Amino acid sequence: MSRDEVGFGQGKPPDRDGSAVRWSAAAQQAGPLAERAVPRSGQAVPRSGQAGPWSGRSGPRAGQADLAIASRGLTKRFRRGQLAVDGINLAVPAGCVYGFLGPNGSGKTTTIRMLLGLIQPTDGGHQLLGSAMPAGLNAVLPRVGSLVEGPAFYRHLSGRANLARFDAADRTADRRTARARIDQALDRVGLLAAAGKHYRAYSLGMKQRLAIAVSLLQPRDLVILDEPTNGLDPQGTREVRALIRQIAADGVTVFVSSHLLAEVEQTCTHVGVMRTGRLVFQGTLAELRDQHAPRIVVRTSQPELAAKVLADLELAEVTSDDHQVSALLGDAAPEQVNATLVRAGVPVAALDTPRPSLEDLFVQLTGEGFDVDG
Amino acid sequence: MSTADQAVQAGPARPASLGPVLRWLRFFWSELSLIFRRPRNLAMLAVIAAIPVLLGVVLKVSAPAAGNGPAFVNQVTQNGVFLTLAALVVMLTVFLPLAVAVVAGDSVAGEAASGTLRTLLTVPAGRTRLLLVKFSAVLVFCLAACLLVAVAALLTGFLLFPVGRVTLLSGTTIPLADGLLRVLLVVLYATAGLAAIGAIGLALSCLTEHPLAAMAALMVIVIASEIADSVSQISAAHPYLPTHWLLSWDGLLRAPVDSAVTEHGLLSFAAYAVIFGSIAWARLGAADITS
CATH class of the missing domain: 3.40.50.300 (P-loop containing nucleotide triphosphate hydrolases)
Structure with a gap:
């Protein structure tokens, strides 16, 4: 060069x-x-x-x-x-x-x-x-x-x-x-x-x-x-x-x-x-x-209990599976959610507030891969 | 602060008084330098200059038997000035139209092929303005090519043959200087004829993004026109062929000048230039530039 x-x-x-x-x-x-x-x-x-x-x-x-x-x-x-x-x-x-x-x-x-x-x-x-x-x-x-x-x-x-x-x-x-x-x-x-x-x-x-x-x-x-x-x-x-x-x-x-x-x-x-x-x-x-609000994701061995706590905190769209629970974070502060979970006796293995990357948003908007419609 | 900075900061108050004509001339000059610095075109011009020299040498080595060969060839051995006319006759059938086809065919299609057309138009050069510059440059190229033939032939003629008072077709003999003036008139007439062919090439060039296609199409038109011009069965159509009047400059070599035929020829050239110039303008003015 x-x-x-x-x-x-x-x-x-x-x-x-x-x-x-x-x-x-x-x-x-x-x-x-x-x-x-x-x-x-x-x-x-x-x-x-x-x-x-x-x-x-x-x-x-x-x-x-x-x-x-x-x-x-x-x-x-x-x-x-x-x-x-x-x-x-x-x-x-x-x-x-x-x-x-x-x-x-x-x-x-x-x-x-x-x-x-x-x-x-x-x-x-x-x-x-x-x-x-x-x-x-x-x-x-x-x-x-x-x-x-x-x-x-x-x-x-x-x-x-x-x-x-x-x-x-x-x-x-x-x-x-x-x-x-x-x-x-x-x-x-x-x-x-x-x-x-x-x-x-x-x-x-x-x-x-x-x-x-x-x-x-x-x-x-x-x-x-x-x-x-x-x-x-x-x-x-x-x-x-x-x-x-x-x-x-x-x-x-x-x-x-x-x-x-x-x-x-x-x-x-x-x-x-x-x-x-x-x-x-x-x-x-x-x-x-902002099109895609951040979520809170909690990894825990007791997802049902965690889901109940998140619902009590009035977080929307609470979903859970065997290992983790997630919900829309909304205006809640993640550290407060964490404190509440721990106080309620939920064993929190990991807590994350992933924002969808722009990459994800872009792909959502434009479609995956090479599917140029028409 | 540099002058560049001053220029930039004076931006909004860009001088409007500077004549558009001056700026047009600058664009025109840039177009000319593009044509005349292009190695391909220079090689072409070199060949164009070499052929009259070759013709002179051939005539010196073996003078043709009387009555044979192209027009004016027989007079060359008596007077070198006639080599210019003989060379123009030889060159106007194929070589000069070919050179014009290359330059005119490339003019717009070449810019489209390299993508520079879109840059020129967004600069903005203006579509009509661009076309005017292109046609003017083709015109200058036609003049340069014809002059080159005449000058190369004249120098060769002076070197190889006796030169003196010029005997015109009407039998009158005029001084050498007047004879050269007549040659210049012939050059200008041939330039006009080539410019008409150039206008056709410009129109073709606006219709395609492939310069070679435009060049080839123009050569096909020229050759087809020359063939049709030699078929006597369709003589009624001959006056309307683009190449029919290309060699009709005999009248310029008489005393007094017989302008009837040349005027007809010039009219034909003008008609072709206007018609195909309009086609080029209509096409480029409305075309979607997707190259």
């Missing part, structure tokens, strides 16, 4: 333009990610199945300015009749890091292509940064950085020449600042040292980072990244995650799709979960966790 790859996202050379300092300052202002879980507006993010983002709000103000991405009934049916995206209502609050989760083939990339105007929805519509699409595409897209379905570049050009090509294509880009902006984008993704190398000589991680660099050529209000860590090794994944945090710390809304839950869990404040073209969950990460 080359030197520049190792240094990516962490040990920035201190003599470079002080941008690393700027980011960390911004990060402090923004606070830890957990505190930003609630959208700035303070409004609850509508769940899928409930009212869409454009309905049920009062007046023309309608809070759409708070949403970086809002879609209503966005649908794509391909010519062969396959329903790739089925009426999804996205609500991505401005300033959040939104994880767009779903197994491969669940419609994530098709949704992103519709958001960016690459393909036309067969039904429904959406807004980006408060402007209705596709009418506002040319006005809004300069403020939106994107990476769609993996890196795509000119193989015979260097990394820098590739960025220059895309910058030249941008109808809003200023030629006079191009060089500085390109170098800065390369620096942010840690490719400055490899900028002169041919793209075809890049490793997969470098290609992914160059693709992210394209989305950083201009100051953006929204960055949409489709599977930015696809095919990367753990090191590369970590680097991209750090980069996403840095982008978000600048106050940019980040919409990142992934089929890897761990990635979303570590970087995102909000999640939308896709399953076979439908948005089966949308909300904050905390709301996703």
Whole structure:
């Protein structure tokens, strides 16, 4: 692995333009990610199945300015009749890091292509940064950085020449600042040292980072990244995650799709979960966790007695088998439950309060294994 | 603070006064450098430059018997300037259309195949704007290829043959400089003819994600058109064939210039460019980019 790859996202050379300092300052202002879980507006993010983002709000103000991405009934049916995206209502609050989760083939990339105007929805519509699409595409897209379905570049050009090509294509880009902006984008993704190398000589991680660099050529209000860590090794994944945090710390809304839950869990404040073209969950990460309340599980040789004690404590859903008893924990404190059990003479061999892992929730929402319905 | 930072922080107030034309030119320039720095295209241009040289050498070694060979070939041994015209006649049948097919067929389909089309459109380059840049670049390539043939042939002609006052088809003799001007007119006319073929290639390129398919389809069209053009039974259809007027620049070599036929040819080229440009525009403007 080359030197520049190792240094990516962490040990920035201190003599470079002080941008690393700027980011960390911004990060402090923004606070830890957990505190930003609630959208700035303070409004609850509508769940899928409930009212869409454009309905049920009062007046023309309608809070759409708070949403970086809002879609209503966005649908794509391909010519062969396959329903790739089925009426999804996205609500991505401005300033959040939104994880767009779903197994491969669940419609994530098709949704992103519709958001960016690459393909036309067969039904429904959406807004980006408060402007209705596709009418506002040319006005809004300069403020939106994107990476769609993996890196795509000119193989015979260097990394820098590739960025220059895309910058030249941008109808809003200023030629006079191009060089500085390109170098800065390369620096942010840690490719400055490899900028002169041919793209075809890049490793997969470098290609992914160059693709992210394209989305950083201009100051953006929204960055949409489709599977930015696809095919990367753990090191590369970590680097991209750090980069996403840095982008978000600048106050940019980040919409990142992934089929890897761990990635979303570590970087995102909000999640939308896709399953076979439908948005089966949308909300904050905390709301996703709350979908499944923690239980208390007691291992004991006297399950009947333990079950009675838990029922006396008014815990719900008490179930028991030969070795253990479990119930919904609710508001009860596990140590108090333990004390009560012991006082009642229950021999407590082990006591646990397992929270379902996000992994479990994800699998519950999206289905096991490879069962891509239809 | 670096200039980059200043540029970024000046973001929201991005200069709007900078003419869209300048930015279009920058995009156009980037497209041209993509075409003219591509090793494949450079190799093609090298071959295009080499063939007139070969033709000159062959004619020097063994002058054809009078009345044989392509047009203008017999005059070459008397006046090297005619090598440019002989070379254009030879090149316009296969080699130049082939080169245009490669560049035009690759223009949009090549971007689609490599995935760069989706990046260009999300940058956003604008679909119509992208198509205009692509067609303009194909046009420049046509001009460059024709000029290359003419210049290579002219240099060879100057080296191998006597050069002097040019005797036109109408029998008039004009000074060398005027003769070269006539050659330039022929080059421009041939460029227009190739650009019409390029427009067909651009439309084909918008219909597929496989650049080779677009190139092959365009070559099939060119060759089929040339074959149809030689079948006298369908002579009524000849004026509507895309390649029919490609060599109809005799009128430019008369004194005074007889522009009736060339005007007809230019009209045909313009019609092809407009029709297939519209097809390309309609197709790319509405297409779902799934590549």
